[in-house]
Amino acid sequence: MTLKLGRNPQITYHNDHDEEDWSVTLLETGLHTMTGGRLLRAMRHIGEEDVLLTYGDGVADSDIAASVQFHYEQKAVVTMTAVQPAGRFGELGLDGRTVRSFNEKPEQEAGYINGGYMVLDKTVREYLSGDECVFEREPLQRIAETGGLKAYCHSGFWQCMDTYREFEILNKLWEGGKAPWKVW
Numbered sequence: 001m002t003l004k005l006g007r008n009p010q011i012t013y014h015n016d017h018d019e020e021d022w023s024v025t026l027l028e029t030g031l032h033t034m035t036g037g038r039l040l041r042a043m044r045h046i047g048e049e050d051v052l053l054t055y056g057d058g059v060a061d062s063d064i065a066a067s068v069q070f071h072y073e074q075k076a077v078v079t080m081t082a083v084q085p086a087g088r089f090g091e092l093g094l095d096g097r098t099v100r101s102f103n104e105k106p107e108q109e110a111g112y113i114n115g116g117y118m119v120l121d122k123t124v125r126e127y128l129s130g131d132e133c134v135f136e137r138e139p140l141q142r143i144a145e146t147g148g149l150k151a152y153c154h155s156g157f158w159q160c161m162d163t164y165r166e167f168e169i170l171n172k173l174w175e176g177g178k179a180p181w182k183v184w
Contacts, residue, residue, distance in 0.1 A: 036133030
């Protein structure tokens with residue numbers, strides 16, 4: 001579809017359309033507004049609903065419905081999809097300065113990281129202070145200290161796209177018809 005804004009707004013559909021009953025809000029948050037500030041500004045347009053959030057710089061075959069169910073079962077303020085990315089470098093097992101083991105590019109990193117998909121309870125607003133607020137720092141740290149930050153562990157496909165190398169990896173998967181995140 002093409003969306004034309006201005007004095008005479010218009011939507012032009014390019015194909016047959018049978019879309020979901022969605023409402024899309026485009027929001028200018030400002031060049032210098034940090035992630036927590038952007039989230040706070042967006043939440044003003046959401047009302048009292050809970051929120052699904054993604055950074056949009058990665059793809060996964062994670063079961064979003066299962067993460068939402070987990071979120072409600074855990075009574076979490078924030079549920080973060082936790083992933084173990086593939087190792088990019090050789091991993092050393094050190095004993096002091098002596099290498100006791102070496103594992104070249106392990107299948108998965110040892111620890112979990114933020115996979116960039118989250119379910120947020122509407123009360124997350126209470127942790128956001130304004131445009132200078134970095135969501136991944138004070139708000140998430142405070143929520144974690146209260147026990148309100150939960151991890152939905154995803155063991156399937158996940159790949160970020162922060163570099164040109166990762167861009168190429170994802171495009172090769174897509175072009176080869178082997179994109180694990182394509183579930184439609």
